Amino acid sequence: MDEHPDAPLVEEARHGSREAFTALVRRHERRIYSLALRMAGNAADADDLAQEVFLTAWRAIGSFRSGSSFYTWLYRIAVNASLTFLKKRGREKGRAPFDENLAVSVAGRGPASGPERDSAARELSARIDEAVAALPAHFRASFALVVDQGLSHAEAARVLGCSENTVSWRMHKARKLLRARVKPYLEEVRP
Amino acid sequence: MRCGTARRRISDDLDGALAARRRARLDAHLRTCPACRTYREALGRMQAGVLKPAAPPAEFWAGFERRLQAKLDGAGEGRRPAIGSLVILRRWAWAAGAAVLLAGGVLWYALFRPVMPVTGTWAAYDDVLDPIVRAAEANPELAARIDGEIRASIEEMVPARDEEGALLPAADPLFWEGLSDDELEAVVRGLENETGRGGPK
Numbered sequence: 001m002d003e004h005p006d007a008p009l010v011e012e013a014r015h016g017s018r019e020a021f022t023a024l025v026r027r028h029e030r031r032i033y034s035l036a037l038r039m040a041g042n043a044a045d046a047d048d049l050a051q052e053v054f055l056t057a058w059r060a061i062g063s064f065r066s067g068s069s070f071y072t073w074l075y076r077i078a079v080n081a082s083l084t085f086l087k088k089r090g091r092e093k094g095r096a097p098f099d100e101n102l103a104v105s106v107a108g109r110g111p112a113s114g115p116e117r118d119s120a121a122r123e124l125s126a127r128i129d130e131a132v133a134a135l136p137a138h139f140r141a142s143f144a145l146v147v148d149q150g151l152s153h154a155e156a157a158r159v160l161g162c163s164e165n166t167v168s169w170r171m172h173k174a175r176k177l178l179r180a181r182v183k184p185y186l187e188e189v190r191p
Numbered sequence: 192m193r194c195g196t197a198r199r200r201i202s203d204d205l206d207g208a209l210a211a212r213r214r215a216r217l218d219a220h221l222r223t224c225p226a227c228r229t230y231r232e233a234l235g236r237m238q239a240g241v242l243k244p245a246a247p248p249a250e251f252w253a254g255f256e257r258r259l260q261a262k263l264d265g266a267g268e269g270r271r272p273a274i275g276s277l278v279i280l281r282r283w284a285w286a287a288g289a290a291v292l293l294a295g296g297v298l299w300y301a302l303f304r305p306v307m308p309v310t311g312t313w314a315a316y317d318d319v320l321d322p323i324v325r326a327a328e329a330n331p332e333l334a335a336r337i338d339g340e341i342r343a344s345i346e347e348m349v350p351a352r353d354e355e356g357a358l359l360p361a362a363d364p365l366f367w368e369g370l371s372d373d374e375l376e377a378v379v380r381g382l383e384n385e386t387g388r389g390g391p392k
Contacts, residue, residue: 018263025259030246033255037244046244047255055262125240132241136367146206148243153208164208166368172202173367173375175234180382186233 006070013061021061025054028071031149032078038144039082041133049085053078075149075159079141086137124185131181135174142170192220195372197227205238 006027012020032053037046056077064073132143138160145156146167153167160167179186192200200217203209209217221228327334370378 021263022256022260025256029252029255034244034246043247050255051259051262054259055266058263059266121240124236125242128237128240129242139367147238147241153203153206168199168203168206168208170368171206172199173370175202175205175237176198176375176379177382179230179233179237180379182237183233183383186236 010070011066021058028074035078035144036082038148049081052081072158079159083137127182127185131178139170139174142167143174146171192216194227198230201231201234205234
């Protein structure tokens, strides 16, 4: 990823250009919304969160240090807003219901060998989605940044304000917890 | 390489965060450890099954941007101005001034601080508490209010509990961050038992 592709727009937005900020919103809104949806678990809250993220960014962009990475800064606002939101709503105990209409498969899945296998794969994906929603919030944030958004451990560490080693541990622990929750379904899709 | 280390390396490898030297050691371990090979296959299947939320349709984004623009219209007053080099210099000047004042205050306090007898502090507390205790003994309503205040302040310090009164350590992020591999294994075994009963029919 280019280190500072947003720099010219950010510089204009820092000095009050709404047009430049709107261009930045268009560039990043999908990724921020996707992160918010993973963290919040439903579309309505994700929408509110994404709006809040950009509103906070507009208010604070004057204090953004040129030379830093804008998307890292924006992701950091999004993660902090999501964690505050989850804490406020006390939803850590609960789990968002899985909505099949909001999800599509991403990674390269192996060729299906029949309708039963397809059905088992869909069931597995649904269970994984539920299990991700049930992860502790900081693990879920790491998972969302690394797996959903494709950030490296180093980039995720910059967003989360921790070390690469911490991100590595969180991913390892998150995967162990996920595997434990979906183990019976993993057996069903064994090649 | 121990299996615990190998499994963490497998996770790093899935994220593209494993250095070549470590991958060579991991590969060597996997050639001799069927359990870790099974673990890697399972994580690979799981990774392939991860769903990413689909992007909403184009009309959603038009509405999203419209609503955001309306909010931005009303956000002008709370907006922080861009920080220029002059502002940064001014901040440093304020910080230096504050540091000089603080150092002066500390020096003055060290040289001229008033010496108070320790017993005086206790006597002051007694003077305040005694009338309150006497008033509470004479007035059950006041006593109940004081009791309520004390209980509320204790409850604020006690960790969250569920409906049955059990502590909820899982609600604390530090609980998860601090789990050792062995402790995590215990949690994982519990989850496997739980999901094993509710698995696919």
